[in-house]
Amino acid sequence: MEATVPGHADTHAHGHHGHPPSGLMRWVTTTNHKDIGTMYLWFSFAMFLVGGMMALTIRSELFQPGLQILEPERFNQMTTLHGLIMVFGAIMPAFVGFANWMIPMQIGAADMAFGRMNNWSFWLLPPAATLLVTSLFVPGGAAAAGWTLYAPLSVQQGMGMDMTIFAVHILGMSSIMGSINIITTILNLRAPGMNLMKMPLFVWTWLITAFLIIAVMPVLAGAVTMILTDRHFGTSFFNAAGGGDPVLFQHVFWFFGHPEVYIVVIPGFGVVSQVVSAFSRKPLFGYASMVYATASIAVLSFFVWAHHMYTVGMPVGGQLYFMYATMLIAIPTGVKVFNWIATMWRGSLSFETPMLFSLGFIFLFTMGGFSGLVLAMAPVDVQMQDTYYVVAHFHYTMVAGALFSAFSATYYWLPKWTGHMYNEKLGKVHFWLSLIFFNMTFFVQHFLGLAGMPRRIPDYALQFTEFNQISTIGAFGFGLSQLLFLYNIITCIKGGPKAPAKPWDGAEGLEWDLPSPAPYHSWETQPTVK
Amino acid sequence: MTKQARWGNMLRLAGLLLFAAASGWAQAEYKLNFQEPATKLAHDVYGLHMGMMYICVVIFVIVFSVMFYSVFKHRKSSGRTPATFHESTKVEILWTVIPTIILLLMTWPVTITLLEMRDSSNPDITIKATGYQWKWGYDYLKGEGEGIKFMSVLSTPQEQIHNTAPKGEHYLLEVDNHVVVPVGKKIRVLTTANDVIHSWFIPAFAVKQDAVPGFIRDTSFRAEREGIFRGQCAELCGKDHAYMPIVVEVVSPEKYTAWVAEQQKKMAASAADPNKVWTLPELVSRGETVYMQNCVACHQPTGKGLPPVFPALDGSKIATGPKAGHIDIVTNGKTGTAMAAFGKQLSDADLAAVITFERNSWSNKTGELVQPNEIKAARK
Amino acid sequence: MSQETYYYVPGPSRWPLVGSLALLLMGSGAAMWVNHIGAGPYMVLAGFLVLVFMMKGWFGVVIGESEGGSYNKRVDLSFRWAMSWFIFSEVMFFSAFFGALFYVRTLSIPDLGSVEQQMLWPEFKAAWPSAGPGFKEAFTPMAAWGIPAINTLLLLTSGVTLTWAHWGLLKDNRTQLKLGLVLTILLGLVFLSLQVFEYSHAYHEMNLKLSTGVYGTTFFMLTGFHGLHVTIGATMLIVMLFRVMAGHFKPDHHFAFEGVAWYWHFVDVVWLFLFVVVYWL
Ligand code: HEA
Ligand code: HEA
Ligand code: CUA
Ligand SMILES: [Cu+2]
Secondary structure, eight states: OOOSSTTSHHHHOOSSSOOOOOTHHHHHHOOOHHHHHHHHHHHHHHHHHHHHHHHHHHHHHTTSSSOOSOOHHHHHHHHHHHHHIIIIIIIHHHHHHHHHHHHHHHHTOSSOSOHHHHHHHHHTHHHHHHHHHHGGGSTTOBOOSTTTTOTTHHHHOOHHHHHHHHHHHHHHHHHHHHHHHHHHHHHHOOOTTOOGGGSOHHHHHHHHHHHHHHHHHHHHHHHHHHHHHHHHSOOOTTOGGGTOOHHHHHHHHHHHHHHHHHHHHHHHHHHHHHHHHHHHTSOOTTHHHHHHHHHHHHHHGGGOGGGGOTTSOOOHHHHHHHHHHHHHTHHHHHHHHHHHHHHHTTSOBOOOHHHHHHHHHHHHHHHHHHHHHHHHSHHHHHHHTTBHHHHHHHHHHIIIIIIHHHHHHHHHHHHHHHSBOOOHHHHHHHHHHHHHHHHHHHHHHHHHHHTTOBSSOSSOOGGGHHHHHHHHHHHHHHHHHHHHHHHHHHHHHHOOSBOOSOOSTTOOSGGGGSOSSOOSSOOSSOOOOO | OOHHHHHHHHHHHHHHHHHTTTTGGGGOOOOOSOOOOOBHHHHHHHHHHHHHHHHHHHHHHHHHHHHHHHHHHSBGGGTOOOOOOOOOHHHHHHHHHHHHHHHHHHHHHHHHHHHHHTOOOSOSEEEEEEEETTEEEEEEEESTTTTOEEEEOBOSOHHHHTTSSOOOTTTTSOBSSOEEEETTSEEEEEEEESSSOEEEEEGGGTEEEEEOBTOOEEEEEEBOSOEEEEEEOOSOOSTTGGGOEEEEEEEOHHHHHHHHHHHHHHHHHHSOOTTOOOOHHHHHHHHHHHHHHHTHHHHOTTSOOBTTTBOOOTTOHHHHSOHHHHHHHHHHOOTTSSOOOGGGTSOHHHHHHHHHHHHTSTTOOOOOOOOHHHHHHHHO | OOGGGSSOOOOOOSHHHHHHHHHHHHHHHHHHHHTTOTTHHHHHHHHHHHHHHHHHHHHHHHHHHHHTTOOOHHHHHHHHHHHHHHHHHHHHHHHHHHHHHHHIIIIIHHHHTSGGGGGTOTTOOOOSSOOOTTOOSOOOOOOSTTHHHHHHHHHHHHHHHHHHHHHHHHTTOHHHHHHHHHHHHHHHHHHHHHHHHHHHHHHHHSOOOTTSHHHHHHHHHHHHHHHHHHHHHHHHHHHHHHHHHTTOOBTTBOHHHHHHHHHHHHHHHHHHHHIIIIIIO
16 A cells, blocks of 8 residues: 655556556556546446336336335335436446546546546445445335435435435535546646637536536535434424425525536537537537537526426416526527537438437437426426426436437447447447337326326326336336347457547547557647647 | 235236237327316416427427438438538527527416416415325315315225226225315415425316425416316325325305305214213224224234334334323324324314224224323313 | 656555545444444444545645655646635535525525414514524524624634735745644634534523524534534644644645635635624624
8 A cells, every 4th residue: 555655656656657456456446547437337337227127117017007016115215216326326427437538538638637536436436326225225215205305205214315315425525526526637637739619529518517516516415414404403494393494405406406407418418519520520510609508508507496396386486587597598408409400411421329329319308308498387387297297308308318428428439448349230229229219118208297197106097007008118128228238338348340549530539549449548648739 | 915916916017018019008098188178277278388389399390300301411321521611600690599589489478377377366265285194184264165174085995006906997086075166266275284295286277286384385276167177196295195186076156055065064963072971982983984094004904004114003002001192192293203293183083083993903902992082181 | 847747647546445435334324323223323433533544544645745746736736726626515515504594584484474374373473583483492592792703703813824824834934834823723723612612502501402493403504514614624724734844835835735725714704604694694
């Protein structure tokens, strides 16, 4: 281990010459952005499987009316953990993984700004995940108040809730440290000539996302801390008898929660921007407006939170304000969609798997955006709030949005990471199956929601049966299709045709100047941009 | 559920997965949109939703026909060389301004509808709906029927839920006592809750209002036609969130008057003489009814509860120990747990009955009985 | 600057893993503790010790690297960015609690006392301070112009002494530096002692507790988290003092000192807000 005196191994191993320890210790002690990125990606995939199995459990219970495989309390635990694990365990770490791998390579830096802290950001995730998953097995089971943890239901529950609260604290520390690292790297470690308006969009979107994370994760930590003290230390934040208000929790939570949904998707915007331009063989249309649009989305996201709370009975003026503010977000998002399409216009398009997933993203995310706009209309939302329409909306934005863009990113950069080409045919099959089964799972949920099926119920009235059955079958199909993805990645790591330094002829960016697979230390000498 | 039944269900499920497409769906009646509106507001909301949807569909089709045009015409495989343009201030302004205008146009009808929706002034009848884990309590506060008060509990039998009996037509959407209201009258609903947040939701009326513990919130509706309208609690409220439906029966004014008279008679009859001394069998049989309506969700029919969250009453120290402790926890509940203060919901007679029932059921054989006047005394 | 060392990248390190272990122990231990499971407190304690061990080791390495000259200007700038963003995240953490205070004072308390809510809380009159309609005992709210005002002065003075110490460092006047640091630490410690006294007074004589409705809740949570931050800040200042004694820092290379100073000023500013909205208004 290291010592405090100068001159010892830890202090003068100037990374560039350091050879990593082998075996497990390499992964446990590494400060290398690629190793850490790899760990993030595998962790997030594992969590995706865990959260996905929970989704399948939910869908199995909902295959028929009546209680089949889960007691209602267990069902609520599944819903809660599915939401938490997918958002904090699968999607966010996946994008931090991409950031770790790609940002130093894209801006011409040796590594991330803080190697050791980077390692810690990752290694905080397993303890948090452990707390979340083992909470299923403690007396009383896991938290069952939904991923939104609304008080006072969350105040009522057992020990699983406390474990969830502490898990959220740890996850918060991890993502705040990760974001500080990313921001610092971007602001301080760019190669000479790489000024801000030359950065690839993935870097830009991460800069903005990291800002959002630092701004709102502490607020979530505050919110769950308030639940903790209300539960055990006699405070009255959410208790009317003591002068508090259950709705206060919702305000604090959604002040975090709404920016959070953009945290989930904005890095995906960056990926799609780069992929669309690469496979159109044409520079991105409206680079500057992309940057401004993303920044506006991020800024606006702080001012719209109560559109999740139209039915709590806030004054009508509040409803109107939040409604108008929410509608505004459609404008910058529209700009992005139009820019992507203009990038393709009169390009020279080809449709390798990354491009397919990006196109799927644009198409389906826009649908999710439109259903979001419908929800933003307060009087209409009163009909739809807490029904499956909302579930459909956010799976269009988060699965077809965030997840599809993560698939796109994986296929796009896989050759750079492994030095091999993945199996293109299999990739395309993965895309088409995902596309079909995704829509089968979630499109019908719009109908369920419109007809009045509430969310978070293990059992439903008979008229909802058929669509639930379609949805369940779709979910199993979607889940199984992901096995192709896993298989494709593993075979690509193990072998496959050798990838050139730049496998996509239309791709732009410093990462393609490095050989494939990228060397352990990228940019030992800093490149100069133009 | 036994292990065997569970496996049976899993197998059935697997089988159904395979054959579902072939069976069922062919004759299924699809429901693709909002329920048939029954208030003017619901019509408005229906219209708004359709309007929004058409606008979105039109934009969607235009935007994506452009994209698909590119996808089909601008392929590399057709030997194209890519253009190099990457900016055009003109179109960028255009596609910022046009959506802005569309959005501005949308705000007008939406604002009008919202203002109308939130106007609950000058009601004909005011009803308070209180959410409990997991049932609704109703108090008719003002207008015709003032003073009527009842609980409304899911009436679907457990056997249907656990798949041992065929499911009825209104599976999960049926309750013992409907909320009855006259047609064409403005009904204001005050919502509140006793424990956690619930939400009072009737799709056909376009009404959904959260019931927040410790606060009164309100909403209103004016039903245009007679009929029975069903909804469900729409805020996750714990394990039986799926099992607390809301059923509103809209009747003609005459029928409503008759219903009010009938209810008042019933209430007078059940307001038992507080000084009456009850016998053990009387208390136990009344207590069983109360138990099945109020306590069974947590403490279970067997009295075994669902430990560790919901304790067993069978053999419980409190339910077999001194009476005072038992009366206290049932009347005043226990803060910070799901055990609610039933003193607010139940009459002295009901409390006495359910406590007596618990002290003399399953393996609890105290032989003691609690009289309504003891509850009254304990309430101070 | 040679291209080879344009940025220092640390080699492999085990400290992060130690830190994760510490947090796993603390998280699961705390979950057990609040549920009265015997091993809980011991796990938290063990976790805390591991955390202290980790910090000692980790910061030791960083200090060694810094004094050993591994950190060039660019690394220094990284630290500055990072510390600023970290403080920003702390600001947001406090905003959640200030937001809660704002909410109860301007929304929930007035609402609970309004006519609409009379059905539920017939006797309640909205006013601040308030412990809510369900709180029936009497309690004394905290006055601003006693200890809190003194504490304000103490913290403001400590900001000045710290800046004075910093000037000393810039001028390479080590005596001024040491003296300033010592004074700052003393002021911080006096502040903390007075706060402890104030809390004990509140609990024993004013019937003002964490459980005294929203007033007690917001009072103790806000001042408590602030006090925790003063404690952390003072600890860091003490570490700085030891490093100064050991001859660390140069007029042009002392980010750690500055980072701690920023943190201290941040804690100071939070207190000013606290003083105004918690004690005074
Ligand atoms: C990645 C995640 C993500 C994203 C990007 C969004 C994007 C949006 N969301 Fe969504 N949302 C969620 C995730 C997301 N949401 C989640 C998880 C929930 C539920 C949480 C829970 O309760 O558990 C939720 C819930 C939710 C609600 C609350 C529903 C309820 O519970 O009652 C609302 C209401 O306003 C809403 C609105 C919007 C809007 C207006 C957008 C906008 O940003 C969309 C903008 C995009 C477009 C509009 C399409 C593209 C635009 C054009 C092509 C331009 C032309 C358009 C016009 C002129 C109309 N969302
Ligand atoms: C980014 C986040 C994300 C992602 C990716 C998903 C993915 C999926 N989600 Fe979920 N979901 C949420 C975020 C997400 N979800 C949130 C936030 C909620 C709200 C929670 C709440 O109400 O509190 C929610 C709620 C939610 C519900 C509503 C539950 C309820 O209200 O009770 C449903 C129901 O259908 C659902 C389904 C699914 C399905 C089928 C998938 C699928 O896409 C998953 C597919 C993945 C797999 C299936 C695993 C991978 C494959 C294998 C392991 C191979 C083996 C497979 C087989 C043997 C078939 N999700
Ligand atoms: Cu009551 Cu859900
Ligand atoms: Cu939102």
